[in-house]
Amino acid sequence: MDYAAADAERLAACVREVLGPPSTWRPAPPGYPGSLALCVIDSIWSMGVRYRAVENVVDCFRTSRREEGGDPGRDGVSDLLQHYKQVGGPEQFATQVNNRQRVSTHPAAVLKAEAVYRAAVALHEAGIETCEDLRAAATGADEARVKSVWRAVPGQGSGISWRYLLMLARLPGVKPDRMIRRFVARALQQASIAPDAAVCLVETAAELLDVSPTSLDHEIWRHERGIR
Template identity: 35%
Template sequence: MHVQQVSPEGDAATRDLANAVLALNPKPREVRWTSLSLCILDAVWSIGARYEAVVVPVVRTFATGFGLESPTVRADSPLGPDPLPLPALAGLGVGSLVDKTNRQRTSTRGGILKAEAALRHVAVFVEHDVTTLADAIELLSDSERLADVDSELRRIPGEGGSGIRRGYLWMLVGNDDVIKPDRMVLRWLRHHGVDVGPEGAREIIATLAASLTATIGTPVTPWEIDHAMWTAGRLLPPTRKRSP
């Protein structure tokens, strides 16, 4: 069967896809990490790892080691002081961070330790005077500084060509317009007849967000759609990309 390519112009296939997304009942973000340090660990350890079984326990165990018994809060909670500013994480060596997390690598083929990748992220942020979650949120509104930081993060091994890790990090910081169309999102789209890569998925989800916002009359963000697709995609069997 030929896999239909969905264009972002609002054709019938796009409307069908929008209805499928509505059926997922996308909802706003409910919780967030309290620290930029934890956002970085989440983004780095999410590379090729099961989120609930591996990533969340790694981040929570790390937070507990620093005395943070409640590393998450409701997403709509006021932003308080960052309980674990980056200098605390920057003071750790790779070996020490491995001991507090695990020995996973960014790739099974010559990838660096995720602990090293995380510390490289920290070094980039600290170099740009971004050491707290509040600093990172402020950075999102400064397009020139953001582009500089983003460019340096892109050079850290394990990033990949699609920028999924960086996009996910900015999502965790609080940018609901940036998404991470990873394999679960692409799997959900393919299940619905849409065979695209990460860039194509970004375009489609942005279009769907605008369309659903207009239809429902309340904001529907790309983050909400991405998360709903990702959650549903985890329940689907892996599919192979079909040839035209």
């Protein structure tokens, strides 16, 4: 057994001990398989914040779209861009959802509302309008091109939000945020773990446990959220 496989075995053993059998886990959230607009908002806004703040933003957007006569559960990126135009732009969108968080703590960092807008523009220009388009691109020859377009958006260079975007669009995966990496590092008795390594280990552990990577990701996240 090589080093990576041994680490995955250790992680799977830790999951069994700490999280219990998969039959006791709560189902992972369904994401937004019909709304790329909500996928974009959630994936960018969720970076580095408590998730309740993200839920509030999503709820505000849903309410606004329904008041306009729209269907937020089926919105594509063009609908999101049209909404931005209607409210007056990113600054006004941030006011509407009552959230002026930025993509980083750097004083010059752009608002997340601005990053969402730029991401929607980038996807639209790349020919990605719906979750179906995104799933097709991410599982085909276009994956590298669309991923690079996403990672060029301010604050999205690490690729973590890209992975989460795909998960929200209902592709199986792992979001290697700080809570996932913390759990994996603790299981392996390491000081830290790189995002890509965490993804590989969680995916392999999921295979050993006969569960989806998304299910394991969510159960680890729930556990870490509870003890934070």
